Amino acid sequence: MGFVGWILRRLAWAAGLLLSVAVLNFSLMHMAPGDIVQTIVGEMGGASEETMAQLTKAYGLDRGFLDQLWIYVSRVAQGDLGYSYYFNRPVLGLILDRVPATVLLVFTALAVAIIAGTFLGVMSARYPASWLGALVTITALFGFSAPVFWSGLMLLLLFASVIPILPASGMYDVAQGATGIAYALDVAHHLVLPALTLAIIYLALYSRLARASMIEVLGSDYVRTARAKGLSENKVVFKHALRNAVLPVVTVAGLQFSAMLAGAVLVETVFTWPGMGQLAFESILRRDNQLILGILLLSAVLVIIGNLLTDLAYRFVDPRIRTDG
């Protein structure tokens, strides 16, 4: 089986996976009590039976379950993610509107966590018996043990109320209507708190990982060789060992999109960050089924791409691994 065949099979499998994600979740949401018509009528402050019947018909909710499922799945197969009856807009547009905010948040948090986590992990491995090592362990455990929304609320109170140097909510100041560099700075300013909150959890994870792999690498032969050549310990650590210690961190980070999205839902709620997580949460409560399905599908696609890239990377690094079983 050649490389092309492998890729093709992976893609076919990915399509099957997405199909089952769509079918399962469509069925689950269909079974949930109430539907989007109830939500809309609720926001209207009530409506007559006729109006409700009219809406139900307009949204195709009067059809049988299998009928609805078939219509939805065949549309998705053609690349149409459907329509949000709540917002009266196509699902794809709504999601694409929100994706940048979530991606920005998650990737900034990841970058902060990877860089700071690796640094802390490496330093504590470099000076194993020092207070730094203890500090890393403690920070890591604290970051991991505190509920993320909780640390978010605390940071919010601290930096937006007690010492008000950071904005409390949103992604940018609409009232200023800044553009260009001013806009970018404004977004960066708003990003600090949510990204920091989200980074805290992963900081914990990555500093532990980096520490463990660094200890491993520092004991290996080629590091001993480097030391024997008379290189300074700093050079050994940062020039030679670091690269190898970072690898597992990046690998783990790449595989964690779904966990990150979970954190993002909570952080976006605390900071009114206009991202996909918040949209998803609200859509579930509103029974805006096509929108929630669209978000789940898109997340699945991103995870699948992440997995595929990881597999691909391993395949090239170590051709013996046959990940497709």
Place this chain on the structure above:
Amino acid sequence: MAEERARGPWGEAWSVFGRNYAALVGLGLLALVAAMVLVGPLVYGVDPFEIVGAPKMGPGIEPDAPFGTDYLGRDVLAGLLKGGRPTLIVGICAALITTIIGITIGSLGGFYGGAVDGALGRVTEFFQVLPALLFAMVLITLFTPSLLTVTLAIGVVAWTGMARLTRAEFLRIKQLEFVRAARSIGASNARIIWRVILPNALPPIIVSATLATGTAILFEAGLSFLGLSDPNVMSWGMMIGSNRNYLREAWWAVTFPGVCIFITVLAISLVGDGLNDAFNPKLRTR
């Protein structure tokens, strides 16, 4: 020397664990939490749902409610003592569910390999690509929030890591000499899985299950924060979730349950880390 051998690998692990101060601190904290949760409600008989005084009274103001009252005037201390049980039950049961599903799927896949492994791997991947929190929310809205549905939902969305871990351990161990030996004397597959491989795969699974308990508690708190908890059962997560809008006027009603969760999860993590070091000979030698 003889003593070392008599204790076996488990005993040896325990002795390493016993020399790990952080782990011992964790164990101590855990004992403290357990005592508070098990004995507390017996000693302090106030009903956590009863309105005992004015709402949002600070801690120490009223002797009847030493930890203050919440937004309804209910005793926060009573909530903390009574609310620990459901929180821990959700955490432990959800972790048990993830462990059982994870071990079953992982061991079968790892042991049989081939088509079985392929099929189970696909099931695992299916659950892995779904965003856990959102999927749990879908499940909970479907059945309305209660302790049972929350526990089941967490269990159902969180087992993939355990399955992959178990599978990897099985793949590794089934190559080892004593497994081949067992096979050669005609042991059945079931026996090899349960009596030969599994006991040897247990250490990392135990570590991972311990940590999963902490994760499940945090998960439950997150769901409560989003309003998906059972209002008829006092739990720490429910206390945070329902008091969070009053954070600025009654910080104690949010902070104390938050601290309880924090300490519990911290203790669990410390114990988990200690177990990991104890079971992992590589780190031990260093």
Place this chain on the structure above:
Amino acid sequence: MTRRLSIRAALAASAAVLACFASGVFAQAQNTLVWGTSQAPRHLNPAVQSGIATMMPGAQIFASPLRFDDKWNPQPYLAESWSFQDDGLSLLLKLVPNATFHDGRPVTSEDVAFSIMTIKANHPFSSMLAAVDRVDTPDPRIAVIRMKQPHPAILYALSPPLCPILPKHVYGDGIDPKNHPKNNAPVGSGPYKFVEFKPGEHIILEKNPNFFIKGRPHFDRVIFRIFKDSNALLLALERREVHYVPFWSDLASLDALAKKPGLLITDKGGEAIGPINWLAFNTKRKPFDDARVRQAVSFAVDREFITRKLHAGRTKVATGPIAPGSPFYTGAVETYKVNLERANKLLDDAGLRKGANAMRFAAAVDFLPGNNEQQKNVAEYLKAQLKKIGVDLTVRSSPDFPTWAKRVGGHDFDMTMDSVFNWGDPVIGVHRTYLSSNIRQGVIWSNTQSYSNPKVDDLLARAGVERNLDKRKALYGEFQKIVVAEAPIAFINLLPYYQVYDKSLKNLPTTIWGAAAPIDEMRRE
């Protein structure tokens, strides 16, 4: 050495950046109003969607024939004058001469006729314009509303939140008005025009320079920012990232807000919306089919505790189905002052004796999700309080609105907390809850109590068409007395609407529609 230098440079640079931010926060353009809200609208066309979320921006974008002052008197708006004819069967509206839509086309009686018929066909409040037969347009400035029967509520129905005048040349293109693409980018004739709408995030409006009332409005831009978390909204207000929040819902924080320098709070305005927080019984379910049981529960509720303690003294005790702001309100009804003895006796009389565990019967209470302070907290209070009269109450929580609506609309409940709005005239917001003809399976905010009393049906039918104000008041007075006594609903509390605003803001909308009416006079000094 070099590294230390570069660190220092980096620190200096970041300090400079921070300074820029800090100054940027306070450098907001003076003529922009940032309006904070926790209500996210689906779209911006109030002709086909009720609810405060859509009404607030809708009333700025669209103008209506009439508006109201703070004493329930109609005032001219797009109609400079109006008069009833044919014994109240016709209402003649004369439009102002200079009104134009934001796209420059004039507002004519054709648009008025089109809008009224569109609202009649699509608006969720079907009783509002049910009596309207057609609208005649003898002249571009004259519209005559023809009715099948006298309909005194018609004047309220022409208010800003209920009767936006849509441009026929935009919305009359045959597309279903409920799903019209222009609902997301509306064209009206109100004081502010539409610029941008990001669902769930913000709405940007700008000044309509050709507004038909000269010299208004006063802001260059009005920005609605939508907040999902009340802590975040509070902080944004404290820091003046937001200047104005009407319909403030988080009562517990009002005391703290009142102490903040530069912030003011008023409870004026919005009386016509008239929300009542109440506990409804399913009168078809045992034991709530017995009026004595319902009365007992009502007597067990300490409304003073709820309003003073749970709501920090910011709400008022409710006494009946019509909110006290209304001209049709009467206070001459049974007040259900808390009386556990009487409650216990009523339950004894109803044959519900205390069992071994001191409990008489078990029941469940639902609550409308979304506003914890008014709903969930009161339900939890009931659980604790009703224990005292031997009712073993379970709080049945709904994670979201559809779950609750499904249960209550489907009559699958014992009792439920609910919050229902008067919407100006009783015909619009009150009748629906008590008419036996409005007992409908699956319809939320219909008569889900299954309450049925022919006397009440008759009183409401007569009050709906009565043109004499005093006679109408008497009919509604009688109605209130019966409904409160029979207690299909235990009325709990009223929710005054608070507006929180920066002290530089003047001329807040304090009419009966509050901020669901145009803010064309509001300005900053």
